[in-house]
Amino acid sequence: MAVKLVLVDLGLPDGNGIEFISYIREEKQHCEIPIMVVSAWNSAEVILKALSAGATGYVLKERDDFELIFAIRSLLRGGVIIDPFIANQILKNVHAEDVVKPEAQSCQLETNLSARELEILNLVAAGNSSREISEQLNISKFTVDCHIKNIYHKLSVNSRTKAINVAKTIGLIS
Structure with a gap:
């Protein structure tokens, strides 16, 4: 039976949830599996670490069953789920950083995307x-x-x- 979704708590009794997410993402055959964190941790730092490690969703444990079911269904359809409370915290911390990062890295980024990745990025930019x-x-x-x-x-x-936004800033797409 194939794995369709992984639910992870960050405070695991036998290890670290963020390390577990990283481990799953390192396994090539599991790179496409959605990983949803269901946790009581709500600090921006912990959330960003989980998302950076490869989580595709982050929901607080306090949410009701209906919201969790909606989040799981959305992830299985290819969406990305972030609890609204968490998204608000992240947006407060990220806005200032986004303005500086793209220009500082522009020379390095232009050559890193493969032709297929650039093709997909253009299709994403077109709203697909x-x-x-x-x-x-x-x-x-x-x-x-x-x-x-x-x-x-x-x-x-x-x-x-x-x-x-980054791709437009550095001239990868128009």
């Missing part, structure tokens, strides 16, 4: 979902998601919007 991109390029949605994660890593971002 992972599923739509997979249909246009005749590849699996999971392959598209892996390329998108690689783009995030290479551009030092954690969302489609940020990837598009």
Whole structure:
């Protein structure tokens, strides 16, 4: 049976949830599996560490069953879920950083994206979902998601919007 989703708590009794997320992402056959953190930790630093390690969703334990089911369904459809309370905290911390980062790294970033990643980034910028991109390029949605994660890593971002903004800033896309 194939794994469709991984739910992780950060305070594991036998280890660290962030290290577990990193371990899953290092395994090539698991790079496309959505990982949702369900945790009581709500500090921006911990949340950003989990997202940087490869989590595709972060929900606080205090949410009701309906919200958790919605989050799981969204992740399984290729979405990214961040609890609204957490998203607000992240936005407060990220806005100032985003203005400086793209220009400082522009020379290095231009050469890092493969032709396929650049093609996918252009399709993302055009507003296509992972599923739509997979249909246009005749590849699996999971392959598209892996390329998108690689783009995030290479551009030092954690969302489609940020990837598009960085790419426009450094002239990768218009």
